Amino acid sequence: MSYHQLFVLSVLAAATFPDFVTPLAPSWDDLRVKHTWDAVPANWETLGNPPSGTTIDLHVALKSHNESALIEALYEVSDPRSPKHVLYNTPPLTMYSPVRLLCCRYGAHLSREQVAQLVAPHTHPLDLINSWLAHHGVPTSSISTSHGGGWLTLAGVPVSQANKLLGASYQLYRHTGTNDTTILRTVGYALPAVLHTHVQTIVPTTHFASTQTMRQTPRRRSVGATADMASREPVTVLSGRDGAVMPSDLRWLYRTVTYVPTATDQNLLGMAGYLGDHPGPQDLRKFMTQCRADAVDATFTVELLNGSEYDPNNPSSEANQNMQYAQAMAYPTPHLFYSIGGEIAVLPGSNLPAPGDPFLVWLNFVLSGQRVPPTISTSYGVQETTTPPEYAMALCNLFAQLGLRGASVIFPSGNNGVGKLEDCIDDDTGSVHFVPTFPASCPYVTSVGGTTGNPEVAVSFSGGGFSNHFPQPQYQQVAVPTYLERLGSKYDGMYNPAGRGIPDIAAQARRIYIVQKNKGYVVSGTSCAAPVRLPSSGSSAQPTNNVQVVAGIISLLNDYLLSIGRSPLGFLNPWLYGVGLPGINDIISGSNPGCGTDGFSAAVGWDPVTGLGTPDFLNLLASLDSRYPIGTQNPALDPTLLAKAP
Structure with missing residues (x-):
């Protein structure tokens, strides 16, 4: 029947x-x-x-x-x-x-x-x-x-x-x-x-999440701790001020410098900022003046949600960093910043809850529109242990709806390696369990880990591991078991080997130059917090956002597809783990210690530190169009710059 x-x-x-x-x-x-x-x-x-x-x-x-x-x-x-x-x-x-x-x-x-x-x-x-x-x-x-x-x-x-x-x-x-x-x-x-x-x-019912943990902020490290961290990361500095990595470094490293966007009337890069965060146009202008002179006129639109207020003269460091690096990679693609009010908690002293859930408010707004941005990035996350499984799955299905509408949704994998020790220990049994990050653990988003140096190695604070809520998705059913077989019995009981592996890809995340309130800073991390002013003597770096670097690269790929009359990439992972894999630089060195352990190690193929590796824009572009295989010239590339590309 x-x-x-x-x-x-x-x-x-x-x-x-x-x-x-x-x-x-x-x-x-x-x-x-x-x-x-x-x-x-x-x-x-x-x-x-x-x-x-x-x-x-x-x-x-x-x-x-x-x-x-x-x-x-x-x-x-x-x-x-x-x-x-x-x-x-x-x-x-x-x-x-x-x-x-x-x-x-x-x-x-x-x-x-x-x-x-x-x-x-x-x-x-x-x-x-x-x-x-x-x-x-x-x-x-x-x-x-x-x-x-x-x-x-x-x-x-x-x-x-x-x-x-x-x-x-x-x-x-x-x-x-x-x-x-x-x-x-x-x-x-x-x-x-x-x-x-x-x-x-x-x-909201049983979902506990701190407004501080949403920003994925690691502990401040002392001078000694920072030096020790650096000693464990054999780094060759790319260039820049006081050893800082600049946008020009990232554009050459990931080979985007020869591409000139043309579908600016169709393309859009969206960023979601929570807790009332928003970027500042003056800082963006100074950043571009210093770092990308051809993009000094870069601008953005702000969409205020759930009571958020916009003061262009008082930007947050989180949003500033996000906007500056997304623009540096994807200019002149239009940028839209969603500034979402602090509805995850009540205002200080009021003891009254703000209405709604932060992710739901934003998801409801975007999904209710006729058009969604082809590329969407968010630099926020919470410990998966604070999210009840059904809550996480319900939100994850909404992210899946975004992918079905044609959006590539990108989140950071976290800034604490496999977890901070105090968050890993079970109070009842004393056993240690690694702490994955949500929404990065949702199998229908693309999660981004961190690298450093040239040649690139995994950065020690790169979040990674395996979800306890979501099973291994079908696109990982070859890559992840290969890694687990090499890992053997190490860390048995500390992670879920049947879970969704995190991250999917990675990008530079250490000593990145940004501008905040008209001053230069060097920051590090896969997300961000208060930066350290340049020049910095005796201060440790705090996190920045490599998610926007990846978002900018994906936005350029979407620009090319739109310019030839094709649909944007949408949900990235089945493509990344398959046809797009030749466009990924494998990272095989480094690890992400945490929870009192050495953490996972980077390895050939996928690993729970850097995922598949870092993006090579030209090779990813070639994977999208068989007419221009690797090594041949694509007409979308600027011929005056092509000869200079590494």
């Missing part, structure tokens, strides 16, 4: 025998635990109950009618080796007018409406959930939908009502030993048994 016949029979059965299809009176009091921590997560302390009258916005992620269809479609449009014509069916709008959704060959990305159809939940679960909410007195006026009906937002729910709704105990929490802002969370929550098969997760 065909799918359509089964659907028709189910509709007729529902109309004729409704009592056999849906229980008339589900037991809303039959609560079953959805997720809970055994205790308050490590490094968090409770500050007690929130003030009377506190409200919270709850976001409910629903399971789609066909959970595998989204990922199957994502691979079909993202893998150059996928079949040429593949059809996916969605339930018909009526029994007489079936809708057939075409998700065909590589590069045929879907529209907003097609993705919404693909992930839409069944009507039956929505009826159940509406009945459940009505039972608890949640007014319909406070309920809205997004992501094709796959998410419900319950606005302004009193905390007392949320506790009854979810069998929860919301309290105020703060990261131990910090002046960080407080967040409103619960260590566990439950749902009626009948809803478990229909609801993927609800946020």
